[in-house]
Amino acid sequence: MAVKTDMSKTYDRLEWSFIRAVLGRFGFATHWTDLIMACISSVSYSFLINDAVCGNVVPMRGIRQGGPLSPYIFIFCGKVLSGLCKRAQARSNLTGLRAGRLGPRIIHLLFADDTMFFLKTDQASIASLSDIIRQYEASSGQMISASKSSISFSAKTPQETRSHVLNYLGISREGGVGKYLGLPEHFGRRKKDLFTSIVDQIRQKARSWPSRRLSSTCKLTMLKSVLSAIPSYAMTCFLLPMSLCKRNQSALTRFWWDAVENTKKMCWVIGNGEETRVWRDAWISTTSPITPYGPVNECAHNLMVADLLCRESKEWNIWKIESVLPHLLPDILLLKPSITGGRDSYAWLASKSVDYSTKSGYFVATSLLNSPVGIDSQLSLASLGSTTLDWQKHVWSGAFAPKLKVFMWKILQGALPIGKNLRKRGMLLNTMCGRCGELETVDHLFLHCPFAKDVWAFSLLKQSVIVHEFLSFKEALISLHGAIFLPPLGVSIDLFPWICWGIWLARNKLVFENRVSSPSDVFNQSISYAREWQHAQPSQGHHHTSINRQEQQRTSHDTIFVFSDAA
Numbered sequence: 001m002a003v004k005t006d007m008s009k010t011y012d013r014l015e016w017s018f019i020r021a022v023l024g025r026f027g028f029a030t031h032w033t034d035l036i037m038a039c040i041s042s043v044s045y046s047f048l049i050n051d052a053v054c055g056n057v058v059p060m061r062g063i064r065q066g067g068p069l070s071p072y073i074f075i076f077c078g079k080v081l082s083g084l085c086k087r088a089q090a091r092s093n094l095t096g097l098r099a100g101r102l103g104p105r106i107i108h109l110l111f112a113d114d115t116m117f118f119l120k121t122d123q124a125s126i127a128s129l130s131d132i133i134r135q136y137e138a139s140s141g142q143m144i145s146a147s148k149s150s151i152s153f154s155a156k157t158p159q160e161t162r163s164h165v166l167n168y169l170g171i172s173r174e175g176g177v178g179k180y181l182g183l184p185e186h187f188g189r190r191k192k193d194l195f196t197s198i199v200d201q202i203r204q205k206a207r208s209w210p211s212r213r214l215s216s217t218c219k220l221t222m223l224k225s226v227l228s229a230i231p232s233y234a235m236t237c238f239l240l241p242m243s244l245c246k247r248n249q250s251a252l253t254r255f256w257w258d259a260v261e262n263t264k265k266m267c268w269v270i271g272n273g274e275e276t277r278v279w280r281d282a283w284i285s286t287t288s289p290i291t292p293y294g295p296v297n298e299c300a301h302n303l304m305v306a307d308l309l310c311r312e313s314k315e316w317n318i319w320k321i322e323s324v325l326p327h328l329l330p331d332i333l334l335l336k337p338s339i340t341g342g343r344d345s346y347a348w349l350a351s352k353s354v355d356y357s358t359k360s361g362y363f364v365a366t367s368l369l370n371s372p373v374g375i376d377s378q379l380s381l382a383s384l385g386s387t388t389l390d391w392q393k394h395v396w397s398g399a400f401a402p403k404l405k406v407f408m409w410k411i412l413q414g415a416l417p418i419g420k421n422l423r424k425r426g427m428l429l430n431t432m433c434g435r436c437g438e439l440e441t442v443d444h445l446f447l448h449c450p451f452a453k454d455v456w457a458f459s460l461l462k463q464s465v466i467v468h469e470f471l472s473f474k475e476a477l478i479s480l481h482g483a484i485f486l487p488p489l490g491v492s493i494d495l496f497p498w499i500c501w502g503i504w505l506a507r508n509k510l511v512f513e514n515r516v517s518s519p520s521d522v523f524n525q526s527i528s529y530a531r532e533w534q535h536a537q538p539s540q541g542h543h544h545t546s547i548n549r550q551e552q553q554r555t556s557h558d559t560i561f562v563f564s565d566a567a
Contacts, residue, residue: 003117006148010113012062015141022076078110084132093128094119121161126168150175198231199247206255217403273305275344279426284331291426394481399493401533408497411442434510442473446500454519459485491530502526
């Protein structure tokens, strides 16, 4: 059986006389022990009553929570409990268990204030354990919390034996059905159902209302700091099934891409048509994701597929389709709407089961990359075959704000909602540049537009480079990485992403607010953003250097410093 015990008020109950005796038994000098005890016993407490400090309480035992010496003192005292267990093992009173046939016998495990004892259920073993606990409590002042302790028995232990052990040790709870540190105490070979709570926890966290209002940068931060960390501890202790890992990855992917719960960005399967948009969703074909295109009347811009159906018979309204999408009538008639009123759903056309999988997505990406026809598709995959662009160097490790890293990633991935990308998705409104009337592409918006050229004209580079002469945005990003801008602007970081961000903000103000910004204002605002972000970053090594210099002035040259961590 396994007995899990929990110490009650671990730090508060340690007797000072016991601490002094333990330090002496470990061989510490008397003067050193006196210094340690002076640090422990010089503590006093006061009470805060109505914002006034009252009283002065001097304790007679215990060590401080959060004190730098407290973890070490507690570890020394825990060695006494280990010594009692080892002595019982030497006398054959406790036999413990083996993790393998040739492995050593394990009598106990210590973790913080929890202790796990392994022993048999015979009378001699439980009596020996009871004596060990009683001796340790009497010497140290600590006390086992019976309400928080539990005993886990093997499956074939008789009920009479279980009741006798529980009564003898004074513990009322059997273990095995709860959790310890967030993980189940008992587990078998089938871990899929056991760790389903991890996936549920990720989905619940991602489904929470505040997360739905996060920007891309905030979502990325939450992915790295919160969601990705949820299964990390379980994965350090157990080898999780591959199916569970895929479910975890699916939950993280859905959180990153979906803006609304249960709304996935894939091809549609027509049900009642109430949730499918005619001009924005790919619903025309069951073999390829085709989105309707063509001149759209303002009254039909928000048309739903349900508006193309007869309300009573749920059949296609041919007259309505001929007036809106006459060139797609044969393709639409091949689709069979649900006559029972079922909801619309999504289908991944690259898989026979219409369910998305990493394997099918990989094959689609590979086929697009190797296809000589889909040049635009290859570029939208961020030039996966390119050996020039270093994502880590040019994007993720860049000296600029996290939101700009996501911004640059979207540009290179073809995920920025500019005119060309919107036209690919069937949105034919506002696809031209609002300043010069040309098709709005990434290269045009940030490099070749006359407005962008005027903005870059203010950025004098130390190298003789003209920014708008670069043929592509990726080429400009790679070439201008770490470029030095003149004159000195009080900014020593890469300014290319910041100026692109300023151009993007000016573009959005023009499109959505009809506000016109001058090139000089855009450039100055970009520099201001960069300078503000740079000044907000902590200086590297300055604080530690000043402290070290002060220490060197106060100490002699032969002083040795030892830094350690009790955690």
